[in-house]
Amino acid sequence: MATTTHTAMDLRAALERVVGATHVRDDAGTLLTYATDATPLERGRPDVVVFPATTGEVAGVLRVADERGVPVVPRGSGTNLSAGTVPQLGGIVLVLTRMNRLKEISAGDLVAVCEPGVRTIELARAAAAEGMLFPPDPGSHTTATIGGNVAECSGGLRALKYGVTRDYVLGVEAVLPTGEVIRSGGRLVKDVAGYDLRRLLCGSEGTLAVMTELTLRLMPAPEATGTGMAYFGDLADAARAVSRVLASGVLPVTLEFLDRVCIDAVEGYANIGLDRSAGALLIFGQDGDRASIDRDMRRMAEACEAEGATQVRIAASEAEAADVLQARRAVLPALSRLEPLTILEDATVPRSRIAEMVERIQEIARRHGLTIGTFGHAGDGNLHPTIVLDPADAAAMEQAHAAVDEIFAEAIAMDGSITGEHGVGLVKLRHLEAQLGAEHLALLRRIKAAFDPNGILNPGKLGS
């Protein structure tokens, strides 16, 4: 005990020398609020929380930790949904929100340069003010930091047309767990000097290095956006409409669906006039110039009608478009109000198999006596099966865990993924081998060891 106390004192003192006493916190209340992220049920207990302001301070903290073999869990705003930022082995939570300088928006090079603690929406707004678009827009973009989005390779609603965060990372500056600072990539679209480490770090979930500066690709902003919606008797019709849309030469910016459970929950909560008798709702949209939006919206409406849509509507005004999108935005709040606990998954399948997968999920829900609403990104096959239940009901909790396991197994069997955009984190680690295989996992561990010989960075997660 005396040794532990001595070590803790020594660690705190060493960290204070790096970042200053006011940026080191170890009171019980602070430790408790950094024990979790946005993932339900999962919690750890850090020994100390540190708030560095510069790359040099990050390097200093990592050297202190590496010398002592203390775990370090990097974190932004804590919106992670796979417990990727839960410090389940204790140690240091390294909060990067003080590093929030937006250094540059360059219209000439179409890039943004910023520190990891900038919120994604701030970056998007700054780009928009200069007539540019930063396309990745995960659901948490008002809160989440760009550093967290890069570390998790976040997706969002526009992935089919614009890709995901990985497609916008041109360069990174990162600190290795042993304290050295490296740079990979930069402002260039073409750059093949060396392994593509910036891509490796994107989605590395804080297990390889701590990113301290990001150079991100921007796009010219589209002139306008169009939005529409279509109801279908069942999800299979909606899925065929999606295939028909894509075969018609349209690459839509938005293609989202809600299943019957979600439509019912949204209408019960928000009362916005949704048709509760429908089996599926498809929301579609396009951006670009006016003429091509009109053409694409017409084609998408026709494709929906051809596949038996019971009702199709194209929003005539911004206000009407906002109404349509509200249905999609209200899904999670509506589901979350049904029961105290909401388990949000992100199993992903090839888009041709969405209807099949949703049917399987409903069958799993029936068999386990659970309520599971499924919504998500029809264009890229990224589904969000969402289980709502009372965590006090031990039997239901057991059924829920079993249902999640089965959903993952189904996704893998359909050449899909256990996670499209939320990350492996802590909660999906035990399913990773089923998807990747033992040899692949062994390679991940060797890569991890090359970056992090002492295994201090987010240990017990990816690569451990």
Next chain:
Amino acid sequence: MSASSGARRGIFTEDLLDRCISCGFCLPACPTYGLTGVETSSPRGRINLMRAIETGALAEDDPTVSEEASFCLGCRACEPVCPAGVEYGALLEEWRDRVWTGRRRPLRLRALLWAVNRRARVRLMGLPRRHARGDGGGGGEGASLMLGCFERALYPQVSRAAKRLAPELRAPASQGCCGALHAHNGELERGRALASELGDRLPGTIVTTSGGCAAHLASVLGRERVKELSQWLAERDGDAPAVSGEPSRRPRIGLQDSCHLRNGLGVIEEPRALIARLGEYVELPSAAACCGAAGTYALLRPEDSARVLERHLDEIVAADLDAIVVVNPGCYRQLEQGVKRRGLRTRVVHIAELAADAL
């Protein structure tokens, strides 16, 4: 979810505490998280602290718990952005009801609450000042004007202006305090009882010039019975507004929202529409954010309160406002002091005064 594991101590209403899904969408809306960047000072962090004291994982007098119960402005800016519909204001009231008891309650607060705890004392506070009075001429029927407790003493001109705008309002002096101060500061039951008493004394619609009182009264008496002044005027006048400005002179006027009026009752457009008829309305970037007055906060934590106010003053300067309008007495005092401290030319004025001046 810690709230579900282990026994509950009954400090918080179970349904209120369980509703938070920990998504973190409240973080950017929170002024104290904005100041510190520390999760512990955010709504999600504070709810995790509440869950910890509910299960006993932390003691309710743990220093961090006590500090955060006090550091929170109680502005409820986290509520409109919450996808799960967490009633944070109600949770905060239950929290303070528990931790600010007896000698643990700040001394200044005890004095304040004592002053407004009895109807006679409230009446006494207003006595030397000439706040509005009168029966409205409509007999026992119709709407009443709430005089407030501190407002009648500090800003009696506000109720006089309201009465000029709406002479039909009854304004009995012996109506007492609405209990918002009590409810927000650890005396939830007393706060509710005072609101009920005031509701009995002022039958029918209660019109108030204080956003904070409006939200508290509405939470006890129901939304239908309580109207903020600009909201009530809009309903009374419909398409034929009683006041409008001179077209030749269009002063630049901004608004400081009352947090509880905006976040608790959703009254957002009415004061803006009224101002827009009286001048050139300028929406400040932080109009919707707490000015730092936050009821008793400015008295209890003057330094933090002043830090919260800084960006509002910066924006008033940048917008070169002729006037900044308030709809709550606490904001009135906060902005008056800030404007004076910086020596700004901008006039701080209550919406009732602004409108009455145009009559």
